Every structure is written in structure tokens, then in C-alpha cells.
Amino acid sequence: MAILVTGADGYIGWPVMLKLSREFPDERIVGVDNFGRRRWVEEIGSVSALPIVSMEERLEVARETGSSNLSFIEGDLSDRAFVQQLYATFRPRVVLHLAAQPSAPYSEINGERANYTQENNTASTRNLLWGLKENNLLESVFVETTTTGVYGQPDIDIPEGYLEVERNGKRGTVIYPGMAGSWYHMSKCHDVNNLWLANRQWKLSVIDLRTAITYGTTTEETQADPRLATRFDFDFYFGVVVNRFAAQALAGYPITVYGKGGLKRPMIGLQDAVDSIVAAARREPDQKFEIFNQTSGPVGIQEIADGIQSIGAEMGIPVQVDHLPNPRVEKEEHQMVMENTRFMTELLPHPTIDINDGLRDTLQNLLPYRDTLLAYKDRFIPEQLLKREPVAG
């Protein structure tokens, strides 16, 4: 038996590999990656704040610390022949598909990057889905981390995947439509379309984890050795808001809140994200298309800035909070209400992280790498933003 993890070199993928190897000691855990994330971050001139070693060394250290069931294959999932060979070789009972170009701003640099993002992401997913069909693996469970961003900013409360509708006296259930606000996020709406179709046509068991903003530096398993650390991005393109704020604070750079900071966003700590993905790997095939909103709840952007400021003060680090015009098309005061009851009940019954503990851990774990943050602090914000006037707070 095998569990396949795509994006195994990634921020979430690597800790998932480590945890799976402990939780499923009798199964082969097969990671796949093309090291795209390392290249993209290098391309935009940034670096992981926590030093990460090569996959070869990661695996060596993991084996030394008791993970003897990990394998890794380098390859590109958008290459159909590679995926076919992968399936023929390992015949996974579970596919955890975490691989993607995940940066909205990167996808919007120009049309070429928008193309690359959507083609890379959708071709990978399509090859993985069709590969299951063409290798007689439709009894497998296919898990993908999409994004809470597929929902957009509707005027209604956001359900876990499906909408009840009534028209002309008839009632029905439809899948929630793709209303994402970026070309990256929309690539995941395309994926959702295809996941829905694969389930409908082939009765493939699909679990769609709509991953929220994921923050933090470590998990239980990555702490066993510094060489097991997962990457930590803090730049404008690949650093999510919480992680970027923590890095800005430590670099002595003002935290840049877009707009008034009134937005609340669904979030999840890295440990909770990893735990719930591992929980998904335990589920039996049920021929359903199950959608979970992978968030432990909403957090306000201003609240995060304030939290970092106050933890910074405890640590003796003064933190300034600035407001800049919002570069994204979004509703400033939108209070996203996103249901997550099924997710919390079925996949994360024991959440471990609260936002303030998460911020404290993050700041403390990053502290030894302040020099890196300082060296790359011009990567926090793209040039065109720096040229604008700050807005009132």
C-alpha cells in the first residue's frame, strides 16, 4: 500500500510527509515534487527564512530519526507520461495532491505567468485524475488542497462547498460556483470543476480541502532536527499575510496592512493543516465529492498586526504598523462568514493552535534568522506599492 504526496517539498507537503511516515508506518509514503517552489521564489529574488536542506538530506535525516518508509521521486505532474509511470509503479490507495503554483500575485505578473499558473495547476490535477482512471485505481481516495479563495466575497454566508437553491418552486443542491479573485485562485476553481466531474463520471472518491491562509513555522515532526525544517516564505509573492507580517516585524520594517485592515480572513495553523490532511488520508473511499473548509476560523488582519506588535513588545522588539492602499480587487470591509463545522468535526476534532500562540512561536522561531529577513526586506512589497502614499489607518 502507498500514499502519494504531491508537492512533497512544499511548506505543507514536507511536514505532511513526516507525519504520514509516523502515522502509517506500514505503508510506503511516496513524495513527488519538481522543486518548482524553490525556483519560483529564487526567480522573484527571495529565499526561505528558515534554511532548508536538499530533499536528499531531508530524507537522510528523516530516516535517521525513524522514518524508514519515505520515498521521493522528482518529476513534473504536468507531464502525463510521468504521472502514468508513477501510478503504474506505486498504485497509491490515497493521493494527497498538494502541488501547485500557489501565488496570486505571481500569477498576475503578466499573461505568460497567468498561463503558466493555470496550465501547470490544472494539467497536474487532470493528469492525476485521468491517471487513476487509466490505471484502474478508481478505488483510491483523491484529496486535493484547493483554497478558501474559490468562494470569492459573496454577500451570503459561505457554506462548505454546496448551495441549496430554490427557483420557481423547485429546490435543488448545486456546487458553490467559482468566484475567485485572482488567476491563481481561479486555477483552483477549474480544478474544482474537474474534481466534480471525475466524481460524477467515475464515482471517484474526492476530498476537496479548501485550505485557508496557513501560518506558522514548525510542526511536531519538523522540530526533531533543524534539517527537517519546512520552508518559510515572507516575500510579497509567496509569503502569506501572517508569515509576512511576522517577518516584517523582526526585520524592523513596518507591518504593511493593506487598506484599513478591517478584513477578516479564514486561517489555519500549519500543525492543524497538516493534522487534518493526515486525517483525510485515513478516510475510506465513499464515492462522494466531499468538500471541507480547512480553517479553524476567521482572524482579522488588524488583529494579527496588533498581536505581533504586542508579542514584539514582550520580546523587546518595537513593531510599527502601516497602512498601504490595497493592491487587490476586494471589498474592504467584507466580513467573510465561512462555515467549517464539518471540517472541525470530521477532520480537526483537536485543534492545537490559537492565533496568538502561533504568532509567538513564529516570531521566536524566526528570531535566529533576522539577518536573512534584513537582507531580503526589499522583497516584502513590490516596487509599485512603495511609491504610493500611505492611507489613513
Add this chain to the structure above:
Amino acid sequence: MAILVTGADGYIGWPVMLKLSREFPDERIVGVDNFGRRRWVEEIGSVSALPIVSMEERLEVARETGSSNLSFIEGDLSDRAFVQQLYATFRPRVVLHLAAQPSAPYSEINGERANYTQENNTASTRNLLWGLKENNLLESVFVETTTTGVYGQPDIDIPEGYLEVERNGKRGTVIYPGMAGSWYHMSKCHDVNNLWLANRQWKLSVIDLRTAITYGTTTEETQADPRLATRFDFDFYFGVVVNRFAAQALAGYPITVYGKGGLKRPMIGLQDAVDSIVAAARREPDQKFEIFNQTSGPVGIQEIADGIQSIGAEMGIPVQVDHLPNPRVEKEEHQMVMENTRFMTELLPHPTIDINDGLRDTLQNLLPYRDTLLAYKDRFIPEQLLKREPVAG
């Protein structure tokens, strides 16, 4: 001023070119095609029932009959550089995007064809959208023919693009979700996602014509000369149900109704499809994402078979109607109710075709080409269907 027509060599595209040249004599009508449809049909071993001449000859004859404003560029829209050059050269005020690999069964031959279909279709649309942005053409109107197939088979009546929803006491409007039943149709759901995003991010004026099953052989303009004929496909892959039935009847082959024929499907005659696309080219930019269900109404599959049988009898041609197991995953008795009031009011105030006249014209126009239909009659149904037992009628 220029109007760009993609898929200009296609079944609908070519008659659109001819009509535009008459309706907009002072504008340049620029057609683009990579002749994909000619290749795909050849690849699956079929042919157009009505003989079609080369694009070169088409244009020559069109010029002789008074269309002096037609241009044509051969090229592949999935090639970003080609699209950029096209826009830089012609700077169209309207883009009529009709190009696509449009066959559901072709898209499902295997994963390679599914990939090709979705990548070809979505990359073309993405290049056309981003090209407008990157060439400062966001004042243009972008019209795409998607498909009524994006709606799937919901339990509710199908609106023209948008759904009103209520949850927890809040009301909102969302776009209707992508619930297509094939990998081709889903490529158009992906396109809808991107059309929505291009409108939202850039305020691009978008008109999404959800094209129904389009039937018929001719339009007013194609009748001016036999060399102006548009293609007519009748094979399993590229022949839509009405056209395939007409061809089967003339070939002395039983009409093969899938299942019990209880399905009603939204349809539109070729002339009406062309007229409404030309009407869309007359609309001013309004920064909206307008969706129209491009159908003059639903027609029953059995009704078509019966109609052909009775017109056949008038013409002295005996027609047999058979029922075969449905190869598609769909609800047998689904009576699709699809709203089309806005379409009929705004884009097709004067429909010209009723289904029985359409069937009669089609049978009469195909009659001279019975030898072609007979020579290719093994293309009506794929081999695996022929091996199954017929079902009760």
C-alpha cells in the same frame, strides 16, 4: 475598425464571417483559424457531408460575391505570441471567440485528448483575454460562444447565467456553477470562470453566449454559391444529434436514439445562431458580464426522430428509429427548463427557423450527398456501442 472572428473556418464561424461582411461593410472582418476542426474530423476518419473548399477559395468566392472586407490569418490561439501579434496588428473593437475543440466524446477518448481539449480551449481564451489587457484593448467587447452544457442537469429551472440565493437570512446573486457532464463541456466552465474574472478585474465587457445544439445546413449567405457552403458533420464525435439523425436517415441507416429519447434539449437553428452572434457584435461596451442562453427553445429527441421519419416519408425515404443504451452519464427523463427570455428579446427578436422547417431543409440539402453519407456510415456510432443490445423504445 475591425471585428475578429476566431474559429472562422468552423460550422458557425464561416457563416458568421459572411454575414458580418454584409452587415458591417465599413469594418475589416478578420478571421482566424488553425484548421483544427478539419484535422480532428479527418483523424477520427470522417468528413464534412457538404463539400467545403479551402479557405483561400472561400475568400475568393466571397470577394466575387461582394464581400471585399474579409481577411484571414492562419494561426493557433493557444500560442500567446500569435495572439499578441494579432491584436497589435488589427486592434479589434469586437472579438467573437468561436474557436474550440467542441466534441465531448472526442475529449473523452482518453486522458491525452481530455488534456488537449481543455488546454487548447482554455489557453486560447486566456490568451485572447490577457491580450486585450496587454494591448490596451479593454474597451473592446469580448463575445464567446460557450455552451448550454455548462449548466448540467440540475433539479431547478436553469436561469440565464446567474442564481439568486438566500442563506441564513442574507440574499445574494452568484454566478451559476460549472456542472458540465464532459471534459469538453467542462473546458467551457473553466472559460466561464476566466471570463467572470476578466470582467471583474479589468471591467472588460463580456458577452457569454451559451450556445445550444446548433442544427441545419445553410444560411442566407452560404447559399449564394456552393463554394460558400459551411461544413456539416454527421459522425459520432462531431455531428450534433439533429444533424447526425438527418444524415443517418438519408444513409438508410436507423436513427439511433440514446435511451428512450425522453430528453428535451435546448436547440437553435444555424441561421438563428449566426444572426444572434452578429447581433452581439453590434452591442456597445458596458463593462458587464452578460450571459445569454443562445437557444430558441427545447426540442425532444424523440420529436426530432419522428419529424425526420415523417419528412422522410414525404420524400419517399423510409426511416427506421432505433434505441441504444445511452453512453453518457445523464438523467434519462430530465426535462431541462432553460430560460431564454433575455436572449430572445435582446439578440434574436426575429427567429427564422422552426425545427420542422429546419429538418426539411437539412434533409433536402443533404440529399445530393447521400453517397458521402453511405461511404462514412460506420462513423455514426463508435464500435463499442454497436456491440451492445438495443433497448426497448
